[in-house]
Amino acid sequence: MNTLCVTGGRALRPDGRVERADVVIDRDAGTIRAVGAPNEVADATDAATETLDAEGSLVIPGLVNAHTHVAMTLLRGYADDKPLDAWLREDIWPVEAELTPDDVEAGAELGVVEMIRSGTTAFADMYFAVDRVADVVDRAGLRARLGHGAVTVGKDDAAAAADVEESLAVAAELDGAADGRIRTAFMPHSLTTVGEEFLREGVDEAREAGVPIHLHANETTDEVDPIVDEGGQRPIEYADDIGVLGPEDFFAHGVHVDGAEIDLLAESGTAVVHCPASNMKLASGMAPVQRMRDAGVTVALGTDGAASNNDLDLFDEMRDAAMVGKLAAEDASAVPAEAVVEMATAAGADALGLPGGRIAEGAAADLAVVDLDAPHLTPVHDLVSHLAYAASGHDVRHTVCDGEVLMRDRDVLTLDVEAVRERAAEAAAGVVARAEDAG
Numbered sequence: 412m413n414t415l416c417v418t419g420g421r422a423l424r425p426d427g428r429v430e431r432a433d434v435v436i437d438r439d440a441g442t443i444r445a446v447g448a449p450n451e452v453a454d455a456t457d458a459a460t461e462t463l464d465a466e467g468s469l470v471i472p473g474l475v476n477a478h479t480h481v482a483m484t485l486l487r488g489y490a491d492d493k494p495l496d497a498w499l500r501e502d503i504w505p506v507e508a509e510l511t512p513d514d515v516e517a518g519a520e521l522g523v524v525e526m527i528r529s530g531t532t533a534f535a536d537m538y539f540a541v542d543r544v545a546d547v548v549d550r551a552g553l554r555a556r557l558g559h560g561a562v563t564v565g566k567d568d569a570a571a572a573a574d575v576e577e578s579l580a581v582a583a584e585l586d587g588a589a590d591g592r593i594r595t596a597f598m599p600h601s602l603t604t605v606g607e608e609f610l611r612e613g614v615d616e617a618r619e620a621g622v623p624i625h626l627h628a629n630e631t632t633d634e635v636d637p638i639v640d641e642g643g644q645r646p647i648e649y650a651d652d653i654g655v656l657g658p659e660d661f662f663a664h665g666v667h668v669d670g671a672e673i674d675l676l677a678e679s680g681t682a683v684v685h686c687p688a689s690n691m692k693l694a695s696g697m698a699p700v701q702r703m704r705d706a707g708v709t710v711a712l713g714t715d716g717a718a719s720n721n722d723l724d725l726f727d728e729m730r731d732a733a734m735v736g737k738l739a740a741e742d743a744s745a746v747p748a749e750a751v752v753e754m755a756t757a758a759g760a761d762a763l764g765l766p767g768g769r770i771a772e773g774a775a776a777d778l779a780v781v782d783l784d785a786p787h788l789t790p791v792h793d794l795v796s797h798l799a800y801a802a803s804g805h806d807v808r809h810t811v812c813d814g815e816v817l818m819r820d821r822d823v824l825t826l827d828v829e830a831v832r833e834r835a836a837e838a839a840a841g842v843v844a845r846a847e848d849a850g
């Protein structure tokens with residue numbers, strides 16, 4: 412038996428209760444074998460059991476970053492203080508045109524290290540050179556749902572069709588990689604950057620192949636208005652018409668959604684990934700998170716890329732989601748602490764269709780151990796409150812995914828952090844220099 416026991420701590424259970432509990436992991440199966448007081452879980456351990464100390468700490472489900480562009484860590488701080496459209500067109504897309512697959516790999520390594528260090532064990536990623544991102548995920552030991560972001564606007568028909576085909580091909584080729592820790596999706600960039608005919612064809616093929624769909628939707632009014640003006644339909648109605656809504660699909664942002672669109676998302680089971688920091692930084696707007704949750708929409712949390720956030724720390728996202736959720740609802744009781752913790756864990760795993768998100772017997776052994784022994788986490792009245800409002804990724808002590816320890820006592824075991832930083836800094840300097848020469 413190959414067992415790992417997380418000992419001496421408290422555990423956050425799926426119903427929101429915190430209890431004194433050890434967590435016993437079956438490393439071969441990658442699942443949680445038992446959760447309970449030491450005398451209750453003793454039968455699940457043996458002499459060969461390895462331990463991970465959680466004294467003075469809280470064991471939580473590994474956090475799920477349900478929407479990012481992980482390699483954009485290379486562009487952190489490259490272009491700030493602009494709205495989405497200008498930011499993408501004037502700064503981000505020109506520099507992304509200079510990215511090589513090696514750069515994407517370097518940026519993905521940097522992002523993955525940042526996520527492991529802040530307790531994230533699963534993420535969804537839309538980008539280019541996805542095979543390189545997949546290789547990083549494999550080596551780093553996380554889980555991910557990956558896809559190639561297809562864009563057809565500004566391309567001739569052949570190039571546009573090729574990009575959509577690439578997204579479908581990548582989804583077929585990489586699904587199940589990294590011993591099943593990698594799953595895939597068809598990822599058209601958005602409802603406005605992929606033309607209707609290409610979108611319809613791609614969606615039909617994705618449905619035939621049983622591949623989920625992930626895209627940006629209803630992020631800004633600049634994106635919503637042309638869809639309404641041209642087709643007379645709201646974006647989510649248009650998506651429904653094209654066949655994009657379904658229980659395996661998940662849309663990023665969902666900021667400007669009306670009541671009928673919320674109902675369509677809820678009825679179809681389409682999840683929304685709320686990206687509060689990116690929405691605030693780009694001044695995209697305030698998503699109606701409480702209304703969506705009340706309607707039964709699964710709302711997960713995402714950082715979006717590091718260039719619009721500017722970090723990949725889900726603890727920040729929980730705090731931002733609670734804060735801006737209250738502002739949007741004009742109600743201090745909206746989007747409470749327990750809601751954002753659920754959004755960053757179980758709802759994230761559900762939205763991505765990945766295992767994890769729960770400290771429970773039989774669940775995937777994906778967890779983070781948060782050190783509570785710190786002034787900013789003192790006193791303890793309510794640990795769920797601390798997770799949402801007071802803790803940060805720096806408080807994460809150990810990170811475990813699929814039963815494997817990825818970080819022990821803040822030492823990342825699967826990647827060489829200093830080498831990753833050096834490679835990423837070099838790659839970032841190179842891509843920016845090439846963009847300057849080209850511009």
Ligand SMILES: CSC[C@H]1O[C@@H](n2cnc3c(O)ncnc32)[C@H](O)[C@@H]1O
Pocket residue numbers: 480495499503504507537538539559560561562600627630689715716719
């Ligand atoms: C085609 S790969 C993904 C593509 O998305 C860009 N991107 C980054 N952040 C956002 C955002 O908030 N909305 C829309 N698109 C975004 C990224 O730079 C890549 O080009």
Ligand SMILES: [Zn+2]
Pocket residue numbers: 478479480627663715716
């Ligand atoms: Zn995005």
